[in-house]
Amino acid sequence: MRRFRYFKVFAGGVILVGLVVCGVAAPLLAPFDPQEQRLEARLQPPAWSGVHWLGTDNLGRDILSRIIYGSRISLLVGATTVILAGVVGCFLGAIAGYFGRGIDEIVGKVTEIFLAFPFLLLAIALMAFLGQGIVNIILALMMSRWVQYCRVVRGEVLSLKERDFVTAAKALGGKDFYILLRHVAPNTLPSVTVVATFAMAIVIISEASLSFLGLGVPAYIPTWGSMLSEGRSYMSRAPWLTIFPGLAIFITVFGINLLGDGLRDLFDPKLQRQ
Amino acid sequence: MIGRRLIGAIPVLFGISFIVFLLMHLAPGDPVFLLLGENATPADVARVRHEWGLDEPLAVQYWQFISRAMTGDFGRSLKFGEPVTKLVFERLPATIELAGLSLVVAILISIPIGVYSAIKRDTLVDHAGTGLALVGVSLPNFWLGIMLIYFLGGRWNLLPVAGRIEYGMEIHAITGLYLLDSLLGGNFAAFWSAAKHLVMPALTLGTALAAIVTRITRSSVLEVMRQDYVMTARAKGLSERAVVWRHILRNALITVVTILGLQLGALLNGSVITETVFSYPGIGDLLIQSIAARDYRLTQVLILFFGIIYFAVNLLVDVVYTFIDPRIKL
Numbered sequence: 094m095r096r097f098r099y100f101k102v103f104a105g106g107v108i109l110v111g112l113v114v115c116g117v118a119a120p121l122l123a124p125f126d127p128q129e130q131r132l133e134a135r136l137q138p139p140a141w142s143g144v145h146w147l148g149t150d151n152l153g154r155d156i157l158s159r160i161i162y163g164s165r166i167s168l169l170v171g172a173t174t175v176i177l178a179g180v181v182g183c184f185l186g187a188i189a190g191y192f193g194r195g196i197d198e199i200v201g202k203v204t205e206i207f208l209a210f211p212f213l214l215l216a217i218a219l220m221a222f223l224g225q226g227i228v229n230i231i232l233a234l235m236m237s238r239w240v241q242y243c244r245v246v247r248g249e250v251l252s253l254k255e256r257d258f259v260t261a262a263k264a265l266g267g268k269d270f271y272i273l274l275r276h277v278a279p280n281t282l283p284s285v286t287v288v289a290t291f292a293m294a295i296v297i298i299s300e301a302s303l304s305f306l307g308l309g310v311p312a313y314i315p316t317w318g319s320m321l322s323e324g325r326s327y328m329s330r331a332p333w334l335t336i337f338p339g340l341a342i343f344i345t346v347f348g349i350n351l352l353g354d355g356l357r358d359l360f361d362p363k364l365q366r367q
Numbered sequence: 368m369i370g371r372r373l374i375g376a377i378p379v380l381f382g383i384s385f386i387v388f389l390l391m392h393l394a395p396g397d398p399v400f401l402l403l404g405e406n407a408t409p410a411d412v413a414r415v416r417h418e419w420g421l422d423e424p425l426a427v428q429y430w431q432f433i434s435r436a437m438t439g440d441f442g443r444s445l446k447f448g449e450p451v452t453k454l455v456f457e458r459l460p461a462t463i464e465l466a467g468l469s470l471v472v473a474i475l476i477s478i479p480i481g482v483y484s485a486i487k488r489d490t491l492v493d494h495a496g497t498g499l500a501l502v503g504v505s506l507p508n509f510w511l512g513i514m515l516i517y518f519l520g521g522r523w524n525l526l527p528v529a530g531r532i533e534y535g536m537e538i539h540a541i542t543g544l545y546l547l548d549s550l551l552g553g554n555f556a557a558f559w560s561a562a563k564h565l566v567m568p569a570l571t572l573g574t575a576l577a578a579i580v581t582r583i584t585r586s587s588v589l590e591v592m593r594q595d596y597v598m599t600a601r602a603k604g605l606s607e608r609a610v611v612w613r614h615i616l617r618n619a620l621i622t623v624v625t626i627l628g629l630q631l632g633a634l635l636n637g638s639v640i641t642e643t644v645f646s647y648p649g650i651g652d653l654l655i656q657s658i659a660a661r662d663y664r665l666t667q668v669l670i671l672f673f674g675i676i677y678f679a680v681n682l683l684v685d686v687v688y689t690f691i692d693p694r695i696k697l
Contacts (some may be wrong), residue, residue, distance in 0.1 A: 097494075206382030209678040210670075211632035218637060218670040221658040222393040298507050302640055305509050306655055324511060329521055339510035347505035354501065 101355030108348025115161050116168040123158035127315045130154055136331045148333045150323065156333065159315040160341050166316045167246050167345060170227065170300045171293045174234045179289055181235070182242025183281070189243070190250030191273050200243065207240045213299055220308040227310050230303060234296050245288050249281040283360040290353035294346045317342045369686055376682055383678060387671040388432045391663055392425075419664075441668045446660035451668050455650060460543025461531055462649035465572065465641070466634045468565055470627065472573025473580055478623065481584025485619075486611060496581065503578025508637055512571040512644035520568060526566055529646040533560040568645045572637045576630055579613065583626050588619040628684035632677055 115122060125177075131153035139148040139156075147156040189200035207215070219233035253259065254277060262272045303309040304318025312319060317338040324334025399415050400407065414420045420431050435441050441451040477500075484496030520528035531545060532538065538545055538561075539552045545561035591597065592615055600614045640653035646652065649671060657665035 201381065202378055205379050206386065209379060209383050209681075210386075210674045211635045211677055213636040214639065214670065214673050217654070217658070218387075218390055218666070219393070221666055222390045222663075224394070294505070298505075301507055302509060306640070306643060308658065321510060321513065328513070328517055332517055333512050335510070335517070339507065339514070342507050343508065344503055346507070347502065350501055350505050 098355050098358040102359065103355075105348045105350070105352025105355055109168065109352060112164055112168055112345050112348075115164040119162050119165055123161040125153075125155035125158040127154060127162040128313075136327065138310065138331070139333050147337045148331070150334055151321075151327055151331070153365030156320075156337055159320060160317065160337060163315045163317045163320060163338065164345075165321060165361050166227070166304075166310060166314060167297045167300060167342075170231055170234065171297045173231050174296045175289050175293045177231065178235045178238040178292065179242050179285065182239035183246045183278075183285060185239070186243035187250050187273055187281070188277060190247040191254055191269070191277065197247075200247070204240050204243055207237070210237070210296070211324045212237050213302060216299055216303060217306070217308060220303055225311050227311065227314075230300060233303075234235055234299055238292055238296065240283065241292060241312075242288055245284050246281050249284055250277055253280050263330050283356075287353060287357045287360060290349060290356055294349040294353065297349070298342065298346050369689070372682070372685065376621075376678070378380065379678065380675070383674045384433060384436060384671060385429065387667055387674065388429050390670065391667060394663070432552070436671065441664060444662050444665045446657060446662040446665065451665050454653065454665065454671060455480045455668065458648060458650045458653045461545075461647065462638055462642070462651060464544045464546060465568055465647060465649055466631075466638060468569040469572035469576060469634060469637075472569050473576035473630075476573070476577035477580035478584055478620070480617065481581040481623075482588055482619070484581070485585045485588035485592065486615075497585065500511045500581040500585075503574055503581070506571045506574065506578075508571050508575045509644050511574060512567065512641055515567045515571060516644070527564050528562075528567070531561060531648055532557060532562050533564075536560055564647075568641050568647050571644070572634065572641045575637050576633050579630060579633060580623065580627060584619070584623050587622045587626075588615060591615050591619040594618075605667070625684055625688050628680060628687070635673055635677060 126146075131149070133153065134145070134149050135151055135153040137143075137145050137149040137153075139146060143156050147160065149155055150159070154186075164189035171317060185200050185203075189197040210218070214234045215237040219236060220229060223229040223233060225299070250273075259276060262276050267275075300309060301316070304316045305322045307322065310316055310320055321335050321340040321342075324331070324338070327334050332349070399419070399421065401414050403411055403415060413422075420428055422630075423431070438450050443449060444451050444454055447454055480496045480499065484493045487493050516528045519525045527533070535662045536557050538548050538554060538557050541548045541551055546558060546565070549555070549558035549561055597610060597614055604615075638649060639654055642649045642652035643645065643655050651671070652672075654666065654669045656662075657669060
């Protein structure tokens with residue numbers, strides 16, 4: 094059973110590393126410029142032995158190159174959102190859990206308000222009013238996602254602060270913020286890692302959904318969601334325009350979820366005992 | 368305790384309304400310019416600003432917003448020219464019908480797989496079940512919808528790909544739920560048409576939910592299987608079938624059924640995407656149309672509506688949970 098958990102972490106990790114490599118080395122890996130239009134080669138079907146492995150779109154742009162470049166947006170939006178939401182959520186969760194009373198009450202109410210909106214709907218609402226753009230999409234997704242970190246970290250800190258090592262640190266004269274940062278926060282890392290992994294998967298799917306709805310990044314930047322949206326008009330003639338970007342999203346999100354599942358199983362003491 | 372929870376809901380409701388109110392002020396630049404275009408005359412701008420109350424101080428604007436929310440009078444939609452509240456309630460039955468059927472699809476898929484996976488823990492069946500759930504969680508539902516349209520609607524021509532009912536077919540509206548109304552009116556052709564139109568959207572929306580519920584069901588059954596009373600049931604010689612059906616399932620499904628209510632958020636999230644993919648005329652589709660037309664007022668009301676419904680259902684589920692499981696205290 095333990096071996097199976099390691100397998101999940103390994104397989105998920107490989108897919109995530111693949112995404113990172115694709116994103117970072119896109120100019121080296123992509124056979125064509127993703128924006129290059131070759132109207133004489135429009136809507137060419139996939140041909141494994143030909144020039145365009147995954148075919149071309151209605152403007153003759155190479156699908157494989159656009160998918161490779163599209164991974165940059167997924168990666169950028171995914172990683173930045175997860176980190177920013179993590180910083181905000183962990184900070185608020187930690188001070189709410191550690192100091193309790195008034196701070197906890199206020200943070201609790203704010204959390205409850207944000208939780209009152211279904212996640213994607215809040216992001217859609219924010220994008221509708223903020224307008225398209227990478228910074229806006231990161232901001233919208235971050236504002237909808239920090240709450241999960243906050244709740245988990247608050248819960249963890251509530252139990253950690255009662256532990257003997259915290260009492261000992263206090264007895265030795267440690268200041269609150271020092272104890273929180275040096276002794277309590279590191280112990281929340283396993284849970285935060287699991288939350289962050291699942292959040293990355295959700296954020297990538299949400300970015301694709303927003304781009305699909307025309308609320309994501311500007312149309313000239315290739316993203317998997319906007320490729321799917323553009324491809325819809327050519328569904329009957331050129332199904333590969335929608336099949337491949339969708340597969341790219343699915344494989345990426347599947348890999349990250351697999352990694353999250355594996356990490357959760359490894360970190361969960363209840364499962365380890367069995 | 369329930370009273371305390373209800374009183375605690377009041378500030379949250381104010382918070383929801385405040386966030387929705389602030390959305391309008393998030394728009395870069397003057398929303399009136401966005402609405403009227405760059406070539407609007409100063410007189411037009413002043414008129415619209417006054418009509419929308421945007422010339423008032425922020426606190427007054429918020430008070431007006433709250434007052435309108437209390438009376439349900441949000442004025443007219445810019446795109447459709449009809450009262451906003453009327454538009455929302457006209458489209459609501461379509462979304463309720465879709466969400467209801469998706470819930471049925473989700474239950475039919477997830478509960479058998481979740482229960483069987485847990486009972487056969489760590490076997491090939493379990494791995495297949497949890498693997499399937501992982502695939503379901505990872506599938507972008509707009510892609511699933513498009514693929515269904517391509518195969519079931521396009522290539523094999525089995526199902527209609529858009530709308531709620533065949534063009535030209537009339538249903539005498541009673542509840543607004545086409546399946547129910549057509550049955551009540553004895554119009555079976557319309558029932559068949561409405562049902563066919565619902566299959567693909569419900570499958571698309573139901574699959575995402577099914578994946579989540581499968582995982583919850585599995586872990587809930589596993590949790591119950593660890594309880595002492597299950598061991599007692601086995602120790603007193605009950606057959607495995609009786610242990611599973613009478614002791615494990617009954618207790619595990621209480622949690623699952625309650626948690627299904629909490630998954631409304633997943634349904635609301637998904638309804639926006641699914642309705643857009645299938646041009647299904649519900650409130651999710653209305654939201655995207657209002658955003659595309661920059662009909663800010665309609666967008667604001669829809670977001671407020673989604674927020675309040677979601678919050679109210681969560682609250683209701685919390686309260687119901689305390690009745691079902693007396694160990695839980697609010």
